[in-house]
Amino acid sequence: MKATNIVWSDGYLTSTDFEKRFKQKGCVIWFTGLSGSGKSTISERVQKELFEMGHIVYVLDGDNVRHGLNKDLGFSPDDRVENIRRIGEVAKLFRQAGIIVLTAFISPYRKDRDTVREIMDEGSFLEVYVEADIETCKKRDPKGLYEKAIAGKIPEFTGISAPYEEPLKPELTVDTNGETVEQSARHVIDLLKSRKII
């Protein structure tokens, strides 16, 4: 990469400096949906496709957030709110760094997702509803979580013993009952193109 013309004025580099260099806009693609709906699988596919295209893209998910930044949080209502708030703030930092950041969390509450949307610049928060019937998710159940939740071994499990509030106006809905992962990923990438993120 060749150095671009940066202004040596006071202050740190800005989103604009990064975006010019990276040839993309920083943004947050917020995947939401039931456990087993396909958030991780789709975000993984999208990440790899974007990376192959030369983009700079990072994923925040339970593995890298719950065991680190949010390891002090449990699953009480207050802690769930705080969990999503912090993820939103971290996603915002990545966005400011000019990065396309994908988040893959159930994030069941509309209000929490809307709170994240509010802290982002207009147009830089793209909510993707990963839709799948609860029956489909139960059948997939890759980690055996539904089985445990139905048996009462996991309290407050979204879709079983805790609510999931689907998005009212997501930027995109992918219906994984019928679509393949490749198709869903394609829809996400088309969205980024239509929004001139990439």
Next chain:
Amino acid sequence: MKATNIVWSDGYLTSTDFEKRFKQKGCVIWFTGLSGSGKSTISERVQKELFEMGHIVYVLDGDNVRHGLNKDLGFSPDDRVENIRRIGEVAKLFRQAGIIVLTAFISPYRKDRDTVREIMDEGSFLEVYVEADIETCKKRDPKGLYEKAIAGKIPEFTGISAPYEEPLKPELTVDTNGETVEQSARHVIDLLKSRKII
């Protein structure tokens, strides 16, 4: 940027994928020192020089962290610990994304800094002690904070009414009593070269 060969196996891209693409190692350069010692000024200079060289580099500082992720935290002992813990965890995420992340926080307690060091992979946490006499800092006092602190208007102000524990074994010390910003920045960049980060 040309696509590199990535493995389409299960899971997200790894640090190794990013580092190969970015031609750098992800790392955390942790600046610590008194208010007015020059942490922000030096990190700004280092960021811009690295960016000019083609590197991917982001800065975490009070402006983007205290008003967002850590806006629920005050300056009590517990909150200070949690403040640094979260910054460390966020820095770790940026590092995992293959990015060189600079942090510019007073971070006065040795134990808190060491806790951050412990969560990082060996060699990816570089502590830079930005050394300046308290008298020098008081003279600079760009935000008039020392004046207020001495007048008792800011409680628990590091160096005046709260302790600063200097690093015992920092990877680098820059002495801004005598060095110019350019010289200090050069020392940091030389450190990155000697550690084969860049």
